[in-house]
Amino acid sequence: MTLPFIAVDWGTTSFRAYRVSSDGSVDGERTSADGILAVADGNFEQALERHLQGWDTALPVFAAGMITSRQGWVEVPYVECPAGVRDMAAAVVSRVLASGRTVYFSTGLHMAGGSLGHDVMRSEETQVFGSLHAGATQYVTPGTHSKWIDVQDGRIVRFSTYVTGESFALYRHHSILGRLMAGDADDEQAFARGVDMAFGDAAGLLSSLFSVRSLGLYGELGPDALSSYLSGLLIGTEVAHAIAQRKRDGLWLVLASPAIAGRYLRALHMAGLKAEMGDPLAMVAGQRLIAQAAGII
């Protein structure tokens, strides 16, 4: 049993707050599209108070995500990888607000080297730390920028980012590929066809993307199948590359909302891997562990 607190995930385009009781269960939730980009003039304190209105100001607030980036409220330097819960806890900084609330800011992780030279994340690490009990060695956090995260002995030792979700949104809504599409209903067969295409030629994405148009023009895929096919091409390309660089055995845990996580699971299963869906609230459990290690709750 620890003290109750408020867990906040404040990203670029969304705000989520959970009131967490002393046994770790969530007894209140506030969500909003007020990501850090939507907060005018850096007025983060006012925005936070508005979102948390009515929640006890004595509860410590634990915040992670882009809110601790250069574009956010309080920039907290990245912790270097490899890192565990204690390393994250040691980097927490706090600020007392006019209302009397104390906000604790938790930073993200930086990895030097790797194929990109540098890689970074903010908040995905809390999902991983909150899922360690599942016993996986590989974690995937699909999203605008997906992260593939490798854990050893409870520490994040390596990770890599894929701009898959953002790419899907670009091609879906801003490219000529989206012109033939009607809706975004999940078409499992079209999705699998896209994954197959990607698995067969992982280096050919810029070319296979054109098949979204040519297969549509020739009626091989209907307008309501093209969005799922595009999704399969992109997710398949990501999965093919990410698993080629990792050991295939062990459990792969996918941490995202069920709709997105389900697609990644299908692609991982098509690749013959053992993969499961993780707890969508793992972020809250991870923040609780870091807050405990920091002596905040």
Place this chain on the structure above:
Amino acid sequence: MTLPFIAVDWGTTSFRAYRVSSDGSVDGERTSADGILAVADGNFEQALERHLQGWDTALPVFAAGMITSRQGWVEVPYVECPAGVRDMAAAVVSRVLASGRTVYFSTGLHMAGGSLGHDVMRSEETQVFGSLHAGATQYVTPGTHSKWIDVQDGRIVRFSTYVTGESFALYRHHSILGRLMAGDADDEQAFARGVDMAFGDAAGLLSSLFSVRSLGLYGELGPDALSSYLSGLLIGTEVAHAIAQRKRDGLWLVLASPAIAGRYLRALHMAGLKAEMGDPLAMVAGQRLIAQAAGII
């Protein structure tokens, strides 16, 4: 010596007309951003007459590009690949306008099979046919949708499309990767670094794209180098995939405006291939050959 005529390339986002004298030289040019998407209510005849105002209505007009697609003026079915100048000539259809002008519409090419199942192009084939005297066996027409075109005995036998130019525009102007960029000046070193990254890991595009952000965040590439680096990543990925599927020997001819063609030449030379820049007006020469074969001029 053949009759003079007017060569028109009418694409999705641009209109170009050239008045061609009997010896094949260009003695007049009209260009506009009135691509087929900019023409209201399908009023293509009015738009064409406006662009050609003052040019002799007795001159035959030869038109190619998206103007012959389903979204254009007169839809002309694709010619099946392999195809040469005579096949294109046999598919030309004509229409007489109120002014007395005759417009001849030249269609594009369709290739069944191949890695995509279906592939199509409209107007790039005229550039290739107009460049056959260069003696290349491989042609590249970079652009919104780049085409890699294989020629044997004067006929186009195979081609494949890459959505590279459109992808660059999307990531440059609509993604988080563009946020750190300042301008689009050509930075040869940053471009080469992007090409190198792509050549080293051609299947990792969705991941290496994130390095546009992470290398920018860590100051390894300045704001005015990031656009060239992104361009190198995308063009390098395209080149790596396209040349892996073709014979490396022989001459590769790049057909585009000098700025774009120059970048493709650099990437092809980095790959150790013999590549040259083609004639930017090859399209006019190609249309002339097709118009001659059709008995129009």
